[in-house]
Amino acid sequence: MAVTILVVEDELAIQELIALNLKKAGHIVLCASDAEQAKKMVNNVLPDLVLLDWMLPDMSGLELAKKLRREDRTKAIPIIMLTARVQESDKIAGLDAGADDYITKPFSPRELLARIKAVLRRRLPEMSDEIIDIGGLKLDPVTHRVHAAAVDESSKMAEISLGPTEFRLLHFLMAHKERVHTRAQLLDRVWGDHVFIEDRTVDVHIRRLRKILEKVGREYLVQTVRGTGYRFSVECEEENIE
Numbered sequence: 616m617a618v619t620i621l622v623v624e625d626e627l628a629i630q631e632l633i634a635l636n637l638k639k640a641g642h643i644v645l646c647a648s649d650a651e652q653a654k655k656m657v658n659n660v661l662p663d664l665v666l667l668d669w670m671l672p673d674m675s676g677l678e679l680a681k682k683l684r685r686e687d688r689t690k691a692i693p694i695i696m697l698t699a700r701v702q703e704s705d706k707i708a709g710l711d712a713g714a715d716d717y718i719t720k721p722f723s724p725r726e727l728l729a730r731i732k733a734v735l736r737r738r739l740p741e742m743s744d745e746i747i748d749i750g751g752l753k754l755d756p757v758t759h760r761v762h763a764a765a766v767d768e769s770s771k772m773a774e775i776s777l778g779p780t781e782f783r784l785l786h787f788l789m790a791h792k793e794r795v796h797t798r799a800q801l802l803d804r805v806w807g808d809h810v811f812i813e814d815r816t817v818d819v820h821i822r823r824l825r826k827i828l829e830k831v832g833r834e835y836l837v838q839t840v841r842g843t844g845y846r847f848s849v850e851c852e853e854e855n856i857e
């Protein structure tokens with residue numbers, strides 16, 4: 616899974632070493648040497664993850680983490696703190712500020728990549744390459760194929776043909792099953808950052824997705840939660856389906 620990672624680190628040797636290793640692992644890397652530069656970069660491109668040094672020249676990494684967590688646009692970005700500090704109280708302060716994980720310097724590139732992978736799997740499951748199999752639907756993010764299990768014994772497993780947006784939408788919903796997402800959240804996470812489209816675009820694509828799922832008798836999996844948004848659920852709640 617190639618993701619965009621912002622590295623905020625003022626020690627250039629470390630910054631370069633991290634960037635090199637992340638690039639080798641196939642990630643897109645952005646680098647900032649202080650909090651101000653990091654904020655500007657985040658305003659331009661929303662990264663999928665931030666590696667944040669604790670000690671920065673203009674502001675502590677902890678403060679920057681708090682700022683990112685306070686703003687709507689950036690509050691969902693996974694953050695991993697990098698630090699030479701090892702005290703338990705510092706670790707707690709980092710996690711309190713909204714960091715998802717914590718890596719103590721010095722660390723090996725292998726540890727760094729493993730931590731990133733673990734945080735992404737937990738926080739952004741829709742970016743994982745793993746096959747998702749729920750409610751009789753099997754979605755493969757690598758091949759972009761979706762199969763539906765047979766409804767009865769006489770039928771076979773059927774491949775479902777989805778457009779790119781419907782595929783991403785279904786992938787996101789399945790990766791975060793049983794959770795309700797607002798239209799704004801879906802626009803942010805499925806359509807992408809800085810995309811100015813109307814909320815009802817989401818409804819249009821949800822309708823298309825349901826119509827396709829209807830052919831294999833699975834439209835009930837994509838549910839409307841009145842006044843809130845949508846969710847993927849294997850629990851059939853008739854009153855919530857429009």
Ligand code: CA
Pocket residue numbers: 624625626668669670671
């Ligand atoms: Ca530093």
